[in-house]
Amino acid sequence: MAMRCKRCRGAAVMEVRRHNAAFCRDCFLHYVGQQVTRAIAKYRMLGHTDRVLVAVSGGKDSLALWDLLLELGYQVDGLYLSLGIGAYSERSKDVCQEFAAARGARLLVHDLAGEHGYTIPEAAGKGGRSSCGVCGLSKRYVFNRAALDGGYDVVCTGHNLDDEAAVLFGNTLRWDVPAMARQFPVLEATRPGLVKKVKPLYRVAERETAAYCVLKGIDYVVEECPLVAGNTQMRHKETLNQMEEAAPGTKHSFLFGYLDRAAGLLKVADVADLTECARCGMVTQAPDDPASEAVCAFCRSKSRLVTSLPVVSA
Numbered sequence: 001m002a003m004r005c006k007r008c009r010g011a012a013v014m015e016v017r018r019h020n021a022a023f024c025r026d027c028f029l030h031y032v033g034q035q036v037t038r039a040i041a042k043y044r045m046l047g048h049t050d051r052v053l054v055a056v057s058g059g060k061d062s063l064a065l066w067d068l069l070l071e072l073g074y075q076v077d078g079l080y081l082s083l084g085i086g087a088y089s090e091r092s093k094d095v096c097q098e099f100a101a102a103r104g105a106r107l108l109v110h111d112l113a114g115e116h117g118y119t120i121p122e123a124a125g126k127g128g129r130s131s132c133g134v135c136g137l138s139k140r141y142v143f144n145r146a147a148l149d150g151g152y153d154v155v156c157t158g159h160n161l162d163d164e165a166a167v168l169f170g171n172t173l174r175w176d177v178p179a180m181a182r183q184f185p186v187l188e189a190t191r192p193g194l195v196k197k198v199k200p201l202y203r204v205a206e207r208e209t210a211a212y213c214v215l216k217g218i219d220y221v222v223e224e225c226p227l228v229a230g231n232t233q234m235r236h237k238e239t240l241n242q243m244e245e246a247a248p249g250t251k252h253s254f255l256f257g258y259l260d261r262a263a264g265l266l267k268v269a270d271v272a273d274l275t276e277c278a279r280c281g282m283v284t285q286a287p288d289d290p291a292s293e294a295v296c297a298f299c300r301s302k303s304r305l306v307t308s309l310p311v312v313s314a
């Protein structure tokens with residue numbers, strides 16, 4: 001029997017098993033918009049007078065988010081950071097630029113190699129962090145700095161329900177309590193030099209952001225980053241997908257149960273003493289030994305990477 005739309009009883013095109021629902025095209029787009037509106041309201045993520053910056057990668061999540069925020073009437077510019085991952089990065093940048101041009105939206109483009117002297121493939125295996133570790137660190141740094149420099153009030157990222165459940169799963173397996181304490185849909189700017197960060201898609205599953213893009217005709221980069229294959233978070237996602245298949249709603253109750261009932265208990269674990277980096281001036285954790293110089297993780301990583309790279313002569 002053909003599925004019927006839960007909202008209008010028309011022919012459904014998309015099933016959402018964890019909500020025991022199916023939707024036609026228009027009602028599905030309405031449902032996604034409603035999930036984002038609920039997320040924004042519940043955690044007071046954004047206001048209509050805020051200047052908002054959305055970090056876009058060219059993938060389905062971040063472009064769906066930018067599209068949704070524009071439709072909801074927010075003042076939202078995009079930020080693309082080129083990571084220097086060959087043709088993958090070039091295609092990602094093109095897709096973001098085309099998205100922005102089609103909507104008359106503003107896209108800021110930053111370049112890791114041009115601004116900081118390294119690319120993510122060069123960073124792989126050097127400096128003691130995985131390429132995904134250096135990539136995450138570099139993105140957090142550049143996004144925060146670009147938002148401060150550009151006078152933005154809040155940075156949005158496209159982390160979806162699957163991403164958040166997988167990160168929580170990994171943190172729980174290691175009982176990384178400080179990381180768990182910081183994993184929340186909103187992180188307020190608790191002092192000057194920090195920018196508020198929000199995840200308006202945390203209620204929306206990965207396959208739903210993909211369906212949103214397809215149904216709205218948004219061109220996005222379908223391939224995963226070539227460096228991500230086999231990483232820990234991908235394995236955690238696969239495990240959770242198997243559990244979700246057997247019992248729809250597993251990811252939802254794992255993540256939402258954490259946010260509603262456990263996250264508050266862990267807030268005390270996030271008591272880092274903050275100061276300014278002696279090299280770049282950005283906010284960082286104060287060193288344990290007050291006599292030693294505070295240097296942020298990004299500056300430490302960068303100095304290891306840039307000195308270990310071959311010197312290019314002009």
Ligand SMILES: [Zn+2]
Binds near residue numbers: 010
């Ligand atoms: Zn419908």
Ligand SMILES: [Zn+2]
Binds near residue numbers: 278281295296297
């Ligand atoms: Zn620094």
